[in-house]
Amino acid sequence: MRACGLADKRGVPAGQATHVQDIVAEVERQGLRDVVLVGHSYSGIPVGQAAERIGDRLARVVFVDSSVPTDGESFVSAWPDGGAAVKASIAESGGFWPLAPAAHYDGQGLADEQIARLVRGATPHPGATLTEPAVLSGPLGELPATYILCVMPGAEPDDAEPDDDVAELLTSKRWRLVKMDTGHWPMFSQPRELARILLNAAEE
Numbered sequence: 001m002r003a004c005g006l007a008d009k010r011g012v013p014a015g016q017a018t019h020v021q022d023i024v025a026e027v028e029r030q031g032l033r034d035v036v037l038v039g040h041s042y043s044g045i046p047v048g049q050a051a052e053r054i055g056d057r058l059a060r061v062v063f064v065d066s067s068v069p070t071d072g073e074s075f076v077s078a079w080p081d082g083g084a085a086v087k088a089s090i091a092e093s094g095g096f097w098p099l100a101p102a103a104h105y106d107g108q109g110l111a112d113e114q115i116a117r118l119v120r121g122a123t124p125h126p127g128a129t130l131t132e133p134a135v136l137s138g139p140l141g142e143l144p145a146t147y148i149l150c151v152m153p154g155a156e157p158d159d160a161e162p163d164d165d166v167a168e169l170l171t172s173k174r175w176r177l178v179k180m181d182t183g184h185w186p187m188f189s190q191p192r193e194l195a196r197i198l199l200n201a202a203e204e
């Protein structure tokens with residue numbers, strides 16, 4: 001699925017609610033059941049909201065080293081400066097978050113050709129998706145969920161544990177934690193291991 005404003009839909013203004021509706025509409029359009037929704041990085045926020053909205057069509061939601069939605073909070077809300085630098089960058093770039101340079105991917109267990117592929121395929125991110133607040137109608141911890149935490153070997157102790165918001169959700173009996181010894185892009189650095197974890201999640 002191609003979200004509005006990204007990939008071949010690049011340059012189209014979109015808010016976070018647009019991405020949530022993109023997911024929900026695709027599930028409904030195809031009449032899907034026993035759906036496993038997977039969100040990586042930013043996309044955990046719209047995926048978490050969509051998981052709530054598709055109701056009994058959902059089998060499980062998997063967050064891959066991602067943010068998780070908090071009602072009334074945006075992707076950048078938890079950033080040290082409240083996302084001021086990101087918001088300024090978006091404003092200076094016509095409403096889109098500019099592309100990250102190749103150096104952004106250093107130290108993530110990626111080969112040079114994998115970094116080149118990421119950079120080559122990237123498109124500027126619609127700014128409103130990062131600054132609009134999430135909307136949840138119930139506790140996220142009530143959803144059946146798997147959180148995949150990616151931790152590079154030798155990482156600092158604080159980086160080897162989930163953030164506080166994720167740690168709180170993991171106290172739910174419906175959530176479980178899986179750790180991967182890799183960086184933030186396991187679909188490139190450890191695709192087979194990630195696929196195995198996703199298949200196991202789908203069978204739970």
